[in-house]
Amino acid sequence: MPKISSTRDHFFKLLGKELNEQQLEDLTFAFGIEAEEYEELENGQNVKKISFEIAANRPDLLCIESLSQALRLYIGENQGKIQYKIVQGTEKLYVKAATSQVRPYVVAAILRNVELDPNSYQSFIDFQDKLHQNYCRKRTLVSIGTHDLDTIKGPFYYNALPPQDIVFKALKQTEQLSSVQLFEKLEHDQYLKHYLHIIKNSPVYPVILDSNNVVLSLPPIINGDHSKMSHQTKNILIEVTATDHHRAQNTLLCIVNGFAQYTQAYEIETVEIIYEETGKSIITPIFNERQVVTNLKYINGILGVNITVQQSIELLKKMGINSQAIDDQQLSVTVPYYRTDILQECDIAEDIGIAYGYNNIEFKIPEAATSGGEYQLNKLSDMVREEVALCGFVECLNFVLCQNREITELLNKTENNLKVGIQNSKSDLFQCARTTLMAGILKTLKTNQRSKLPIQLFEVADVVHKGQKGNEIEGIVGAYNRRFLCAVHSDNDSSGLEIIHGLLDQLMVKLKVTQENYSLQKSTDSTFFPGLQANIVYKGQNIGIMGVIHPLVLNNIDWPFPAAMIELDVQTLLEDF
């Protein structure tokens, strides 16, 4: 979950009320965010700060201005919220056809007569960064550029040009560079190097220019130095480029919603976006406030409360949402333009629920009577587990994921064609799914080198095999689980193969498998010692193996004593039981 932070003083000033630690915790808990107070050394001074964890679906709350406004309304600190005026602007932004090759969409807005201070300017920068990291998916889908409008001259152009043709002085650079040179330099920038891949291999790079060909930005990487902002900037141009038009618009709406409060007249000015190729023109931001009609029966039904239309309206107001009664059963809700998370009626019900307070809702046990039961395979394999434990074996619980070598080399094998591999593991401990329980059992044996002998371990669990199983309705994944049993015995003077064999016979008795239905047949598996091993054949089908473990395998786990092991596909037996 994304985190934002602010100094304690700044936050409570914006909230309009000071809260103690418990009050802050109660408020944020009820609202569904997390707050943490801490101290940080800033310019040699300890500064009291608060950080907030915001849910991933509320990009609009990723700045302290918007968050404090939302909380202010929630605690009823002041009635109503700031209503911004939308002013039709005259600035135009022309989109060249070439941009469709790399980053096809752009939207823009202007904030005029802004009064920022170092605190609010920092918040403005932080907000863009948080949006980039989260809603904009690390700039891949959307990226934001903000500029001092007084340093540049419209109309503006969004173009895509070969990298060597884009020459400008970028932010924090000392000289003009072509974007080819700039990229070479930024490869060493600890922060920006992570974004270069987004356009690096494109034949053309996106660029925003003013009417004098001044480079405003090279989205999604960096802005130009020429139009850079400071806390003294008066007029701001916000441009948002994207591969996802919908997200670009939402991002722009989140920004203007958070920062139009610093404009003198609470105004947001639009920009006309003209796609040159098609001649299509869009005026952005689009303040499209949807009306959603909902009714009491639904709200009371889904929340388990009993409230009136009027109460619903009041509760929605606490969440910063305006609504009107249609009659005593229905209300029409105006979805704020920046609430990108509200997709459906249920999202409105949730806001009413949060305003009502989840913990104020009466808890009831559902009246519907249902009868329960166990999944047959699990129930039977639990019986097998208990039986094996009763036979004196200690149960293991190992990971499904393991290293490639643990299902090959460790077992004295060269390949494993049942293996399902992992593409992107963070840890080299997890490279594939186990195809056998043997590796886990043997590793557990290794852990227990100082244990009293004889030692007897077992596990009944699922392995994963590659192969076509499934059905056309659900789809065919190409891998499936099998429930296996694996058990090992080891003592200082004998492997105890006859004990392992005895375990098999005992299980077969319990599973009502008669002598004529299973037999042992000579096998040649490299995990086991030649001549002291056998396949377990059930109704003509090979369902497992048992034998004395090969000394090379024992060497692999540094186990000094002879040992015998069995592995069995118990699922086959359980399905027949």
Added chain:
Amino acid sequence: MDQQQDFTGLILQRLNEAEQLDSQQLSVQFGINHQTLVGYLLKLESAEYIKTQSVVSTKFILTEEGKNYFETNSPEFLVYQQVPPEGILIAELEKKLPGVYKIGFSNAMSQKLLENKKGTLFRLVQDAQDAVKLQLEQIHKGEDVTKDQLQNLKKRKLVEESKVTKFTIIKGPKYQVQFKKQLADLTPELIASGQWRNEDFKEINLKAQGKLISTGNLHPLLKARKQFIQVLLQMGFDEMPTNQFVESSFWNFDALFQPQQHPARDAHDTFFCNDPELSTPGDKELWDKVKTMHETGGAGSIGYNYNWSEHEARKNIFRTHTTAVSTKMLFIIAKEYKEKGYFPKKYFSIDRVFRNETLDATHLAEFHQVEGVVIDKNANLGTLMGIIREFFRKIGITKLWFKPTYNPYTEPSMEVYGFHPILKRKVEIGNSGIFRPEMLEPLGIPKDINVMAWGLSLERPTMIYYNVDDIRSMIGHEVEVKTVRQNPFCIFK
């Protein structure tokens, strides 16, 4: 053994002659170590032939240094011995006795055994004895020395005080002069012959430990799982078949209305398979409905407004939650509803789920998810909290709080917090919510039916229950057999 018998008999004999005995004296008289004698006493006492009473006293014993002087000679005596009647140069003496010279010389001088005449030493006393050695010998024998001598030896750290326990021995209730051998156990012969009537038996040792028996044991976490299963069965839940670890992204994410750009679908969080990399799509109609729901919405929703990719949905992963299975169950039950009409249903599962994490004390790349799903026309947030409270009450967690949260596929969504008895504060113990209409409609669940669900990990409450702080000591191959053997019963109260 013969000797042992001898002493047992001897002790009994002595006790016949005297009212009471002193173990310390007895051991000296017998010429055996006191500890050895105590062995016989214990044997006689457990057979109730004798009774003993311990007497703690202090006694002086030789230190290492004291023992050394006792076995050889004191340094001053060694120095004295090296001084011939005609005298010796100090420097020469020093060469002869490196190490002990310094201390020996100063002691010999202060004891006036020698005199120093301009660098040459002469004997002051002829035929002196090693007084310190003699005193040490007396102490070793348990004899007294004078107060001054003792003080001096203590000062020189040659003796130290030690506590000794000795026993006063008197006759016990079963005392006889002759010790009759006690049998350890009954034998088939004794039982058959009736000879047990004439034999004396050793009594049970109440202080000894029993033999370490060989046992079979179930795993601690799976014992906890059994309790959870029982709770859920009691509450009318039906277990889902969750034995499918590899799933398509479709069932794990898309069918749950989780957008394809959602961070949970990132390679950072989810294990993607490289072989088999892609699954074959299932029900065409369902896939189309899901695509439409994501792209343009439906069921009163505006959708996510992006281009949904079938390829992305086909990517195989290790499932990140068992909700992938719940979703399939909903798809199946929706078909049943078409044939049989509506009936309420509760499902549960407890099975493995996977997250792309590295292993540490509190994080696992795979853990057990406990999930409950309720399909009910009257399901709502109040009944969801009610059933969650009932569930947690049955596993011993009575104080709960609910916090609004965000899940892509539930709305409203709630995190469940419980009171941690050891940390003494609220901790998150689960997640819950009511499935979104955008998820239910493509699966075919009628609009008037609500589906609610909650989930938690099996590991977390089990760790709290067993007070375990490193999860690796509980799951995986690093678990010791001893841990499993000694793990107590698991029952939630």
